[in-house]
Amino acid sequence: MSSHYEAPIREPLVLGEKSYQDISADVAAPVLGKANKSWWIVFTIALIAFLWGLGCIIYTVSTGIGVWGLNKTVGWAWDITNFVWWVGIGHAGTLISAVLLLFRQKWRMAVNRSAEAMTIFAVVQAGLFPIIHMGRPWLAYWVLPIPNQFGSLWVNFNSPLLWDVFAISTYLSISLVFWWTGLLPDFAMIRDKTKSPFQKKIYGILSFGWSGRVKDWQRFEEVSLVLAGLATPLVLSVHTIVSFDFATSVVPGWHSTIYPPYFVAGAIFSGFAMVQTLLIIMRKVSNLENYITIVHIEYMNKVILLTGGIVTVAYATEYFVMWYSGVPYEDYTYLSYGAATGPYWWAFWALIICNFVVPMTLWVKKYRRNIIWTFIVALIINIGMWFERFNIIVVNITKDRLTSSWTMFQPTFVDIGTFVGTIGFFFVLFLLYARTFPVIAQAEVKTILKSSGEKFKNLRAKHGND
Amino acid sequence: MYTLPSKLKLFSIVLMVLGLAGIIFGFMTTPKTIDDVKKILAEEEAHHGVDHAEDTANFIDIARGEEGYSGAAMEHATDLSAEGHGASSHEEHVLHQLQTRPWSATFVAAFFFMMIALGVLVFYAIQFASQAGWSPVLYRVMEGITSYLLPGSIIVFVLVIFAGEHFYPWQNADLVAEDKILQGKAGYLNFPFFIIRAAIYLLGWNIYRYYSRKNSLAQAEANNFDHYRKNFKASVFFLIFFLLTEATMAWDWFMSMTPHWYSTLFAWYVFATMFVSSITVIALVTIHLKSKGLLSFVSDRHLHDLAKYMFAFSIFWTYLWFSQFMLIWYSNIPEEVTYFIIRIQEYQGLFFGMLILNFVFPMLVLMNSDFKKVPWFVVIAAVFILVGHYIDVFLLVMPSTVGHNWGFGIPEIAALLFFAGLFIMVVGNGLGKVSLRPKNDPFIKESENYHF
Numbered sequence: 001m002s003s004h005y006e007a008p009i010r011e012p013l014v015l016g017e018k019s020y021q022d023i024s025a026d027v028a029a030p031v032l033g034k035a036n037k038s039w040w041i042v043f044t045i046a047l048i049a050f051l052w053g054l055g056c057i058i059y060t061v062s063t064g065i066g067v068w069g070l071n072k073t074v075g076w077a078w079d080i081t082n083f084v085w086w087v088g089i090g091h092a093g094t095l096i097s098a099v100l101l102l103f104r105q106k107w108r109m110a111v112n113r114s115a116e117a118m119t120i121f122a123v124v125q126a127g128l129f130p131i132i133h134m135g136r137p138w139l140a141y142w143v144l145p146i147p148n149q150f151g152s153l154w155v156n157f158n159s160p161l162l163w164d165v166f167a168i169s170t171y172l173s174i175s176l177v178f179w180w181t182g183l184l185p186d187f188a189m190i191r192d193k194t195k196s197p198f199q200k201k202i203y204g205i206l207s208f209g210w211s212g213r214v215k216d217w218q219r220f221e222e223v224s225l226v227l228a229g230l231a232t233p234l235v236l237s238v239h240t241i242v243s244f245d246f247a248t249s250v251v252p253g254w255h256s257t258i259y260p261p262y263f264v265a266g267a268i269f270s271g272f273a274m275v276q277t278l279l280i281i282m283r284k285v286s287n288l289e290n291y292i293t294i295v296h297i298e299y300m301n302k303v304i305l306l307t308g309g310i311v312t313v314a315y316a317t318e319y320f321v322m323w324y325s326g327v328p329y330e331d332y333t334y335l336s337y338g339a340a341t342g343p344y345w346w347a348f349w350a351l352i353i354c355n356f357v358v359p360m361t362l363w364v365k366k367y368r369r370n371i372i373w374t375f376i377v378a379l380i381i382n383i384g385m386w387f388e389r390f391n392i393i394v395v396n397i398t399k400d401r402l403t404s405s406w407t408m409f410q411p412t413f414v415d416i417g418t419f420v421g422t423i424g425f426f427f428v429l430f431l432l433y434a435r436t437f438p439v440i441a442q443a444e445v446k447t448i449l450k451s452s453g454e455k456f457k458n459l460r461a462k463h464g465n466d
Numbered sequence: 467m468y469t470l471p472s473k474l475k476l477f478s479i480v481l482m483v484l485g486l487a488g489i490i491f492g493f494m495t496t497p498k499t500i501d502d503v504k505k506i507l508a509e510e511e512a513h514h515g516v517d518h519a520e521d522t523a524n525f526i527d528i529a530r531g532e533e534g535y536s537g538a539a540m541e542h543a544t545d546l547s548a549e550g551h552g553a554s555s556h557e558e559h560v561l562h563q564l565q566t567r568p569w570s571a572t573f574v575a576a577f578f579f580m581m582i583a584l585g586v587l588v589f590y591a592i593q594f595a596s597q598a599g600w601s602p603v604l605y606r607v608m609e610g611i612t613s614y615l616l617p618g619s620i621i622v623f624v625l626v627i628f629a630g631e632h633f634y635p636w637q638n639a640d641l642v643a644e645d646k647i648l649q650g651k652a653g654y655l656n657f658p659f660f661i662i663r664a665a666i667y668l669l670g671w672n673i674y675r676y677y678s679r680k681n682s683l684a685q686a687e688a689n690n691f692d693h694y695r696k697n698f699k700a701s702v703f704f705l706i707f708f709l710l711t712e713a714t715m716a717w718d719w720f721m722s723m724t725p726h727w728y729s730t731l732f733a734w735y736v737f738a739t740m741f742v743s744s745i746t747v748i749a750l751v752t753i754h755l756k757s758k759g760l761l762s763f764v765s766d767r768h769l770h771d772l773a774k775y776m777f778a779f780s781i782f783w784t785y786l787w788f789s790q791f792m793l794i795w796y797s798n799i800p801e802e803v804t805y806f807i808i809r810i811q812e813y814q815g816l817f818f819g820m821l822i823l824n825f826v827f828p829m830l831v832l833m834n835s836d837f838k839k840v841p842w843f844v845v846i847a848a849v850f851i852l853v854g855h856y857i858d859v860f861l862l863v864m865p866s867t868v869g870h871n872w873g874f875g876i877p878e879i880a881a882l883l884f885f886a887g888l889f890i891m892v893v894g895n896g897l898g899k900v901s902l903r904p905k906n907d908p909f910i911k912e913s914e915n916y917h918f
Contacts, residue, residue: 005915007599009691009908104600236785248796255797258730260789313709314730321730324717326650327801 005451008461012454013107015290020446023291027186027442028193030286035435038285046427053421056414057132065135069411077394078415079133080245082422084389085270086126087168087242088263089382091235092271093119094175097182098231101224106452107299109444110291113186114282115275116179117437121429122274123172125422130164132418160244167241174234178227181220184210185443239267246392253333253396256321262314269307269355270385272300276378280371282434291440294369301368304381308359315356332399334391343408344395351391354384467901468610468760470894478894481887488880492568503561563871566632570867573625573633575881577719578743578859579889580618585744586611587675588708594678594701600771602913603764606902607751609679611744613896614889616672623668626719627661633867634660636725647726655722663718667711674704686905694908712737723866727805729794735786736862742779742824743855746848748772751893753841760902763914766839773838776847780828783855784821809861812870816857823854856882 014023035043060067070077093115100108131137143165145154155162187207194200210216243263246254276297283292318335331338339348358380361367368374399406433439450456470478497503590608593601631638635648636655642648648655678697685693713733721732749772755761756769794802809817827850837843864872904910 005912007909007912010597233781240785240789244793247793250797250799255793255799256730257732257790257793258734259793261731261734261786309706309709313713316710317713317730317733320717321728324651324654325728325801326647 006457008457010452011295012452012457013110013293013295014445014449014453015293017455018290018449018453020449023442023445023449024189024193026288026291027438027440027445028190030435031190031438032194032199039431039435043428043431046424046431049420049424050428051421051424053418053424056417056421057128060132060414060418061137065133067412067414069409069415071407071409073400073405073407074394074397074409076133076397077390077409078411078419079129081386081389081393082419083126083129083133084242084263084393085386086122086129086422086426087239088267088270088385088389089274090119090122090126090171090175090271091239091264091267092275093117093122094171094178094231094235095268095271096275097178098228098235101228102232105299106448107296109441109448110288110293110296111275111279111300112444113179113182113437113441114279114439115271116175116182117430117433117439118271118274118278119175120172120179121426121433122271123168123175124429125426127168127172128422130161130168160241160248163241163244167238171234171238174227174231178224178231181223181227182441182444183437184208185212185220186438186441188212189442190438236264239264246396251396251400252327252329253336253392256318258314258317262311262318265307265310265314266385266388269304269311270381272304272307273378273381273385276300276304276374277382278430280375280378282439286434286439288440291445294371297371297374298365298368301362301374301377304359304378305362305368308355308381312356315352329401332396334395338399339391339395342395342399344391344398347387347391347395350387351384354380355388358384468755468758468894468897470891470898474890474894478887478890481883482891483887485880485882485884485887488876489568489572489884492571492877492880496565496568497561500557500561503557503564506564507557507560560871562632563868566867567871567873568877569625569629569632570863571877572881573622573629574856574860574863574878575885576618576621576625577863578856579614579885580622581740581859582744582747582889583612583615583618584671585740586748587615587671588705588741589744589748590678591674591701591704591708594698595705597698597909599909599912600768600916602904602907602910603761603768603916604748604752604772605682605904605907606900607755607761607897608748609682610897611747611751611893612675612679614892615675617888617892618885619668619671622719623664626664633723633863634725636722651725655725660718663714667715670704670707670711674700674707678704682904683900685907686901688906691908712740720862720866723863724805726801729790729802729805731786731790731793735783735790738779738783738786739855739858742776742783743852745772745775745779746851749776749844750848751897753845755897755902757841763903765917767917769841769844770835770838773832773844773847776844776851777828777832777838780824780832780851784825787821787824805865808865808869812872813861813865816861820854820857820861823850824858827854 016022018026068077068079093112096108096115097112100112131140134140143155143162184207187203188210191200191203191207194203240260240263243259247256247259249255279292280297283289315335318333322330322333322336330336332342333339334348334351339345342348358377361373362377367377394409398408497506586608590605590612592598593605593608626633634655635641636651637657642652678700681693681697681700685691685697716733716736720736721728749769752761752764752769752772756764791806794806828847831843831847831850832838860878907913
């Protein structure tokens with residue numbers, strides 16, 4: 001699949017004097033070893049946050065949506081903001097594994113596994129919100145077109161909220177299959193490496209009896225390509241459909257045709273920021289600095305720059321067309337003069353500073369290759385992209401057409417608690433993953449070791465690069 | 467070294483001469499006075515008997531359930547011109563549209579070929595910026611195609627500047643004086659600023675083209691990678707510049723033809739059309755040169771990759787087309803739907819036909835991996851795509867400028883012939899100046915050895 005010759009100008013993707021065996025050993029180490037104290041501390045914190053969030057959810061469902069800060073004008077606020085935020089974060093995983101596979105980017109191999117895991121855990125968090133923000137979540141199954149005793153009462157397929165149901169559920173299932181398929185050879189590696197009979201049993205089941213024959217590998221690659229080809233339009237369409245929730249409406253600020261590609265670009269932007277946040281820590285604590293190198297971080301920063309640039313042009317477009325349209329209602333939308341100076345001015349400027357001003361520093365190579373700075377920028381982007389969704393959803397509807405229904409939005413502790421709970425849940429899942437799953441696709445990394453490994457690049461340089 | 471075959475050269479000259487004659491004919495035969503228009507309308511009535519416009523008007527009315535809605539929307543969409551608004555008569559409005567037709571016909575073809583050169587330039591810049599390992603063998607091919615950018619963009623520049631009220635109703639002072647919405651937009655839509663912007667696009671795009679070509683040729687002689695590094699940097703800056711100017715270009719030259727209408731996605735939609743057409747032309751030129759035996763270092767794998775891009779960006783175009791159309795259709799806001807009402811009512815066959823050409827056919831033809839390596843298969847797909855995207859540009863312009871008085875006759879065909887001839891001539895010469903094999907590029911060896 002990959003070319004055998006690689007230009008010497010390309011930087012190595014695997015550092016150190018690594019052999020195939022070293023790769024297996026390095027990747028398997030966290031799974032075969034024991035968790036240290038700091039892992040338990042972080043896990044406990046995440047678990048507490050999760051349980052607190054669970055309490056908030058149970059309280060909401062049993063008491064009523066009124067415990068949130070919503071009002072008659074603002075029917076969507078933190079719930080859908082968090083939903084879109086989490087779905088957006090999930091997009092980088094599919095982008096890294098599918099789109100970068102189609103573009104034959106070798107550097108994706110060190111980061112795709114964790115990015116896909118992040119996708120799945122983020123989509124799980126996202127999937128909570130459409131259910132818990134319902135007034136009657138116990139009737140949620142009514143969104144499914146199943147024959148029933150009400151004279152076969154069906155759903156209306158015209159609603160983007162219904163498209164969401166199909167989009168998110170398809171996205172989760174395809175991502176899961178894609179991820180698991182890639183895991184088979186790696187689970188098999190753990191199965192063969194472990195000394196503990198219990199682990200052997202578990203990973204034997206998880207790896208579906210993978211034995212790595214030629215025919216298996218051929219089909220494996222074929223399946224990966226087909227799934228990547230399917231996942232790419234999927235990743236675009238999922239966030240597009242999420243954007244349709246707003247863009248199909250007639251609310252000023254929500255109704256905008258640029259939303260589909262703009263949301264997708266924003267999703268990749270925020271998703272990559274989250275991947276950076278997680279991997280910068282993971283490479284350190286799991287001793288994977290030879291695989292997730294500064295080059296990987298720089299490449300991801302470049303993707304952040306690209307998608308951030310696209311998002312910025314979309315902001316400028318929104319701002320311009322708001323003015324150009326000449327529609328007076330458009331002046332209170334999230335990217336307008338009215339928003340910049342109105343009661344939500346802080347949210348407007350938080351968006352501009354976090355998503356435009358701060359990421360601009362990544363244009364400088366020195367900052368782009370600075371791990372600490374990258375980590376800070378990534379965190380800021382995560383915050384900025386939360387604000388983007390908050391502004392889109394809340395700022396646009398607080399000042400709609402009728403001045404008599406203008407209002408503000410104030411979150412309650414339940415709104416905040418639920419959000420914190422999903423962050424906790426996400427980290428519970430991710431921390432468990434980091435200890436039980438091979439976090440780097442070692443089978444894939446092995447395919448590029450000889451073309452892109454530092455040791456072999458040096459060897460080739462010595463012998464004339466042929 | 468490539469030389470434009472003498473037969474092809476003759477062919478392109480014939481095209482240009484025929485085209486030019488047709489264009490002049492188109493301009494000469496437009497009706498001059500209202501009396502001419504009356505004569506034409508009377509003739510039409512004698513031929514058809516029934517009023518065609520009212521016949522199709524019902525389509526939207528039925529869908530919307532409002533009698534007379536489509537008529538009002540049509541009026542709104544097409545009568546936003548000096549004559550139409552102050553409408554002293556229906557004939558005067560028709561006169562304006564008929565006089566605009568040769569302008570529009572020329573502009574559609576001029577822009578179509580210019581955008582191909584521009585799109586190739588963008589694709590070229592992306593190859594540098596992304597340090598692509600497969601495409602350096604095609605650099606000379608791409609540079610050859612972008613040689614059309616200079617003449618092409620100058621012609622387009624001249625057309626948009628001199629078309630005046632034929633295209634841009636906001637340039638009519640009387641109309642703006644009585645239109646509140648247009649007054650509000652005058653800060654952007656005014657003639658001096660319009661020219662300045664167009665000049666900036668022209669300069670920016672052509673400077674990058676000139677500079678990158680120069681560096682690319684110098685790299686072939688160099689023994690270090692300095693020129694490559696300069697090109698890498700220039701490409702990144704060009705891509706930023708392009709992302710911004712492409713958006714304003716689309717607003718200036720196309721969206722402001724119907725200055726009441728607006729859509730945020732519009733600029734990116736125009737980009738999708740441009741990009742997929744230009745990748746298609748790269749594939750076509752590559753196949754042509756390869757058939758002459760001049761690109762021995764380009765394998766069917768490279769063609770396969772180009773075909774994949776044609777396939778992917780056909781889908782991307784459809785994605786943006788659908789997003790824009792569906793969102794406007796769904797919320798059905800009167801200010802916005804006029805754009806599609808006139809396109810569906812008066813251009814129905816083209817409007818939906820282009821979806822088949824631009825989406826369904828490329829999808830079916832290029833889905834199979836083996837087919838993408840077969841030159842004649844790619845050529846078939848390329849023909850669909852290019853015809854489809856010509857129609858797309860046609861639909862960007864015509865409904866906004868000539869409304870339902872459109873046709874596909876001598877002015878349109880002649881413009882197409884003329885610019886096709888010019889394109890073949892300029893690109894043929896552009897390809898011929900240097901060896902088609904790029905040398906000393908850091909990735910050239912990777913590209914020549916490329917297989918997957």
